[in-house]
Amino acid sequence: MGKDYAVIVVGGGHAGCEAALAAARLGCKTLMITMNLDTIAQLSCNPAIGGPAAKSHLVREIDALGGEMGKVIDQTYLNIRMLNLSRGPAVHALRAQADKVKYRAVMTMTLESQPNLTVRQGMVSKLLYEDGAICGVQLNTGTKITGETVVLATGTFLRGVVVIGDVRYPGGRQGEPSADDLSQSLVDAGLRLARFQTATPPRVHADSVDYGKLTCQPGSKKPLRFSFDTPLVVREQIPCWYTRTTPDTIRVIQKNIELSPIQSGTVQGKGPRYCPSIDRKVMRFPDKVDHQIFLEPEGEYTKELYCLGLTTSMPEHIQAKILQTIPGLENAQIMRSGYAVEYDYILPDQTYPTLESKVIKGLFTAGQINGTSGYEEAAAQGLIAGINAAHKVLGRPPLILSRSQAYIGVLIDDLVTKGTDEPYRMMTSRAEYRLILRQDNADLRLRELGYKIGLIDEQRYQKLKAKRAAIQNTLKWLRETPVSPTKEVRDYLIQLGSGDLKKAVTLHEILQRPELKFGDLEFFAPLPELDPEVIEQVEIECKFKGYIERQLKQIEEFNKMEDISIPDDIDYFQIKGLRSEAKERLTAIRPTSVGQAARISGVSPADINVLLVILKGENHVSA
Amino acid sequence: MFSDTIAAISTALGEAGIGIIRISGNEAINIADQVFRGKGKKQLTELPGFTVRYGKIVDSEGTTIDEALALVMRAPNSYTGEDVVEFQCHGGVVVMQKILDLLLSLGARLAEPGEFTKRAFLNGRMDLSQAEAVIDIIRSKTDRSLGVAVQQLEGSLSRRIQSLREKLYDLIVQVEVAIDFPEDDIPEIGLETMKTVLLDVLAEITKLIETADNGKVLREGIKTVITGKPNVGKSSLLNRLLDENRALVTDIPGTTRDIIEEVLNINGIPLRLIDTAGIRDSEDRVEQLGVQRALELVDEADLILHVLDISRELESEDIQLLTKLKERKRILIINKVDLPRQWDSRSYLLSSGYIDEQVPVVEISLTEDKLDPLLDCIVGLIMGGLVQIERENAIITRSRHKHALAEAKQDLEQALETLDQGLPIDLISIGLNGALEHLGEITGETVRENIIERIFAQFCIGK
Numbered sequence A: 001m002g003k004d005y006a007v008i009v010v011g012g013g014h015a016g017c018e019a020a021l022a023a024a025r026l027g028c029k030t031l032m033i034t035m036n037l038d039t040i041a042q043l044s045c046n047p048a049i050g051g052p053a054a055k056s057h058l059v060r061e062i063d064a065l066g067g068e069m070g071k072v073i074d075q076t077y078l079n080i081r082m083l084n085l086s087r088g089p090a091v092h093a094l095r096a097q098a099d100k101v102k103y104r105a106v107m108t109m110t111l112e113s114q115p116n117l118t119v120r121q122g123m124v125s126k127l128l129y130e131d132g133a134i135c136g137v138q139l140n141t142g143t144k145i146t147g148e149t150v151v152l153a154t155g156t157f158l159r160g161v162v163v164i165g166d167v168r169y170p171g172g173r174q175g176e177p178s179a180d181d182l183s184q185s186l187v188d189a190g191l192r193l194a195r196f197q198t199a200t201p202p203r204v205h206a207d208s209v210d211y212g213k214l215t216c217q218p219g220s221k222k223p224l225r226f227s228f229d230t231p232l233v234v235r236e237q238i239p240c241w242y243t244r245t246t247p248d249t250i251r252v253i254q255k256n257i258e259l260s261p262i263q264s265g266t267v268q269g270k271g272p273r274y275c276p277s278i279d280r281k282v283m284r285f286p287d288k289v290d291h292q293i294f295l296e297p298e299g300e301y302t303k304e305l306y307c308l309g310l311t312t313s314m315p316e317h318i319q320a321k322i323l324q325t326i327p328g329l330e331n332a333q334i335m336r337s338g339y340a341v342e343y344d345y346i347l348p349d350q351t352y353p354t355l356e357s358k359v360i361k362g363l364f365t366a367g368q369i370n371g372t373s374g375y376e377e378a379a380a381q382g383l384i385a386g387i388n389a390a391h392k393v394l395g396r397p398p399l400i401l402s403r404s405q406a407y408i409g410v411l412i413d414d415l416v417t418k419g420t421d422e423p424y425r426m427m428t429s430r431a432e433y434r435l436i437l438r439q440d441n442a443d444l445r446l447r448e449l450g451y452k453i454g455l456i457d458e459q460r461y462q463k464l465k466a467k468r469a470a471i472q473n474t475l476k477w478l479r480e481t482p483v484s485p486t487k488e489v490r491d492y493l494i495q496l497g498s499g500d501l502k503k504a505v506t507l508h509e510i511l512q513r514p515e516l517k518f519g520d521l522e523f524f525a526p527l528p529e530l531d532p533e534v535i536e537q538v539e540i541e542c543k544f545k546g547y548i549e550r551q552l553k554q555i556e557e558f559n560k561m562e563d564i565s566i567p568d569d570i571d572y573f574q575i576k577g578l579r580s581e582a583k584e585r586l587t588a589i590r591p592t593s594v595g596q597a598a599r600i601s602g603v604s605p606a607d608i609n610v611l612l613v614i615l616k617g618e619n620h621v622s623a
Numbered sequence B: 001m002f003s004d005t006i007a008a009i010s011t012a013l014g015e016a017g018i019g020i021i022r023i024s025g026n027e028a029i030n031i032a033d034q035v036f037r038g039k040g041k042k043q044l045t046e047l048p049g050f051t052v053r054y055g056k057i058v059d060s061e062g063t064t065i066d067e068a069l070a071l072v073m074r075a076p077n078s079y080t081g082e083d084v085v086e087f088q089c090h091g092g093v094v095v096m097q098k099i100l101d102l103l104l105s106l107g108a109r110l111a112e113p114g115e116f117t118k119r120a121f122l123n124g125r126m127d128l129s130q131a132e133a134v135i136d137i138i139r140s141k142t143d144r145s146l147g148v149a150v151q152q153l154e155g156s157l158s159r160r161i162q163s164l165r166e167k168l169y170d171l172i173v174q175v176e177v178a179i180d181f182p183e184d185d186i187p188e189i190g191l192e193t194m195k196t197v198l199l200d201v202l203a204e205i206t207k208l209i210e211t212a213d214n215g216k217v218l219r220e221g222i223k224t225v226i227t228g229k230p231n232v233g234k235s236s237l238l239n240r241l242l243d244e245n246r247a248l249v250t251d252i253p254g255t256t257r258d259i260i261e262e263v264l265n266i267n268g269i270p271l272r273l274i275d276t277a278g279i280r281d282s283e284d285r286v287e288q289l290g291v292q293r294a295l296e297l298v299d300e301a302d303l304i305l306h307v308l309d310i311s312r313e314l315e316s317e318d319i320q321l322l323t324k325l326k327e328r329k330r331i332l333i334i335n336k337v338d339l340p341r342q343w344d345s346r347s348y349l350l351s352s353g354y355i356d357e358q359v360p361v362v363e364i365s366l367t368e369d370k371l372d373p374l375l376d377c378i379v380g381l382i383m384g385g386l387v388q389i390e391r392e393n394a395i396i397t398r399s400r401h402k403h404a405l406a407e408a409k410q411d412l413e414q415a416l417e418t419l420d421q422g423l424p425i426d427l428i429s430i431g432l433n434g435a436l437e438h439l440g441e442i443t444g445e446t447v448r449e450n451i452i453e454r455i456f457a458q459f460c461i462g463k
Ligand SMILES: Cc1cc2nc3c(=O)[nH]c(=O)nc-3n(C[C@H](O)[C@H](O)[C@H](O)COP(=O)(O)OP(=O)(O)OC[C@H]3O[C@@H](n4cnc5c(N)ncnc54)[C@H](O)[C@@H]3O)c2cc1C
Pocket: A010, A011, A012, A013, A014, A015, A016, A033, A034, A035, A036, A039, A040, A041, A042, A043, A044, A045, A046, A122, A123, A124, A125, A153, A154, A155, A156, A157, A158, A172, A173, A179, A182, A198, A199, A200, A275, A339, A340, A341, A366, A367, A368, A369, A372, A373, A374, A375, A378, A379, A425, B463
């Protein structure tokens, strides 16, 4: 029986956009249905993409696999900077200020131009089932649309409630309705939901700000880009500004703390600790008075300035009072108030690492609905959910990225294996192999995979191969080019502020000296003409060789357990020798590999040994 | 499927005092060969499977540690299905320990509990019908050793490691917060400060490793505590045991001044003898501290030697102790039998319910009699019972601890080198995290989630 669509994506947020594009590009007839076509790819909170804590890594990984986020931000940023330059290559972080209007427009245009993809406005109120599997969605208008798979990417909208002060009203974001019926439909299907909350700061009018009292933060003068396909150019940029709170700010907040919804209990649900509201910061760290406040432009065609650092859902008149205490913002005119939103999410232990639901076959979920927070986290899941929904339809094996392969792998594994008790955000310290999961090598790590999946075209793949070859050849050349400790060489090294040279070495060893750059080797031999990104890889590979090799070795060990898969039909309660807690946890999580099983809390090393023996006994493991 | 090579003491002290150390894996024969000097011309690596060689085990300097038989088995014809070497030696526990340490330093990994059996099974050396038995073995060994490992941590060692971990946590949290929240204005940790802390932790770990080698802190042996109220003859017992059986002659003050620890060797069995200040109720606060510690020691002890004085009526202090120690593995020593008896020893204790038939009672005069009956009693108890199992675990635990300390040390040295080279903090963090994880293996804690918790608890971050 033919369905209307192979893949139906519900929601046009960052998760939904990636999911829809991936599915359509893999050749599936795809529908993206979202409540409002004018708010596709809305940057609901901070108008910025990327940044530290592995957010820029996620964008790069999405791009390497053939996703869209990096390309769109490259076309629409207001300014861009590389952070963390002094702290090591693995934690360099690219952050771009987005023009939220253009970002929406470019993404919308990309979707609407995509073959195989239908974009349509509508509110989904119900999921449709057939024999325990999903078979489509029903709109609030009664229209039924059938599909072989459905990707839910409804963000903060499920039974969303907007909170400002003591006012609560239904809404998925301020100014947009909540999706209440859909939540009920999920509960009816047997899914367990819980509540989270998140909040956003006020936006003020750019002309009401006294720039004389602010510090300017310009963009980078170096060419920077997220996508490996964007040409490296420097664009004209619009700066950000910053200021600080004062003791008066703290006093105003403390005096009115009873009116803070987190204090009064008007807002429930757990909020993200890494995005604390200013009221929460004052409550927790009362001694700190000078919190940084960044003022970020929201676009070329709007005067709105985003007040980063002032997240709050206190009553509107208090928000105004708070602003008055901050240098530069004394007369700031609020265009939109800060607010909190409370919403349902699906407890992620009900989801496979493929992002398919364990409860409803053919239903995939991505983004905030899975308990995460952040555009990049959402987009990353959207991409994986879109690929896996398409793969299911096409009868291809699912894509699961490993923790040793990508931050996306860490993100999804954390979610489905450990769950989360606050909106989950990526952080580099969540990854075991940070030095390998760099943002500069995301293409080397993942593009070939993207090519095999079919989201990276031949030309881009050839480009990757050429880059890889150039890196290898250059490293080889470095290892094979000798340097003798002649007087000239020694003088040169000393003049560069590097140490003396006592014996003959190779260029590779010279470059390993932390203070030397590839360009400094010009003195020893004519350097090959190389792309700056190739040089970057060569320098990293050479300088951090020992560290990288060590992590690669650890990964090899790690992968042994990851590579032993567990059949889905295994009955843990039949296994003698597992403790009952382990039986319950394993049955609940249904890990796909022994490695994943070992990460479940409540499963001990002894349980894993028992499991190994059983799997071997059932011939699922080859010796 | 397994590429690494594992080693373990598989029988600590079997019949006729022979112990077996087993090595299994790709590198087993190579590693064994580096410590074994055989009588024949051939290296172990040249021997075919199922060959036995007699020879010596030597350390890296060529000093002989023990004489041993080496049994070489080649894959797949061995218990585990991998290359296997078994050393049979007879130098006692301390020597076995040294050999194991040597093997670990050459690249073998200490086997997990039940790992030989697991490998045997996974490599197809056992048939399916044995799966259940295998599970039982693995299950019981793993559970027991995991419990015991942490439980056997000495109070003082555990405290020291905890405090080292705290220092490392502090560094790591500061590094991580700088890395993941560079835009939050948090003062960056100074490299000098970091270096000072690193050197400090490194020195402490080095000390711990050395003491492990000298058998001072992580010393193997059965923890034995002498208890009894003042004047019953505890010191006399200690002195006589030491005079006649002292092994490594060291006088190591414990963490408090009034606790003395000594190592004895009784027929090849090491006893760690702890002399407490006397367990009794005390008004004196300073003294109470000692008593508190003494009671703690009693709790940690594998074996208790409880001394009673037959020449004086039992007092409430004696009775309290008898009651407190009721469930413990102990020997009652009824001292001063050369003097007139004030109470009818064993039958009195039995009829009053302070002891049951199982509890050994030795009557002795510490000023006049030979110690032999007491020593026999101790040896019998250990050879016969529960104490032996715990001793084996203690040995394994000790190896694990030492190995983990050595790995932590290596990681910290690397971190220090990285720092000195002026490399970025992310690279320094690799060594820091490694060290933290290795120390965690000793105390049984995992790391990662904790760091994130700590970041949020300590810093005002996020926007
Ligand atoms: C007030 C607020 C504060 C935030 N604060 C932070 C923060 O501090 N830090 C941070 O990292 N992130 C924050 N975010 C979160 C960030 O916006 C999201 O993580 C990200 O946008 C999630 O992407 P998504 O694709 O999952 O969902 P969204 O971007 O929310 O998109 C959901 C889409 O689904 C559509 N939709 C929903 N229900 C239906 C339905 N039934 N039928 C059809 N379409 C539907 C909606 O119209 C929307 O287009 C905040 C968001 C809000 C609203």
